[in-house]
Amino acid sequence: MEMMKVGIREFRADLADYIASSRPIAVTRHGQTVGYFIPSEGREEGDLAALQKANQALGQLLSEHGIDAEEIVSEFKAARKQAGARRKAGAA
Incomplete structure (x- = not known):
């Protein structure tokens, strides 16, 4: 599964959608990765x-x-x- 890259503002604005997703996300600021969001499934x-x-x-x-x-x-x-x-x- 390919990791999606998302800007920090977009991530914040659409957080509910990303939480519902099962895809890991690299959160970026000015093109540089500043963190990762990895949803926990089934927990x-x-x-x-x-x-x-x-x-x-x-x-x-x-x-x-x-x-x-x-x-x-x-x-x-x-x-x-x-x-x-x-x-x-x-x-x-």
């Missing part, structure tokens, strides 16, 4: 199954330790807010 189902398994394991761990996921999200948001306030105070 989506495996990746989804792995994510679902990880989600189940996480849910089980949270349940075993009596941890509420919403509480974790709230704590995370509060910590991010405090970190942002510290950054702003340090920049002033």
Whole structure:
């Protein structure tokens, strides 16, 4: 299978089409190859199954330790807010 060469602007503009393709692509800038896009075929189902398994394991761990996921999200948001306030105070 011959590799297609595509300019970086065209690649960015038509990214959805290139992702759906099974053809490898050399991405170029001013005629020079700056990278390659090699689509992965048939991995989506495996990746989804792995994510679902990880989600189940996480849910089980949270349940075993009596941890509420919403509480974790709230704590995370509060910590991010405090970190942002510290950054702003340090920049002033």
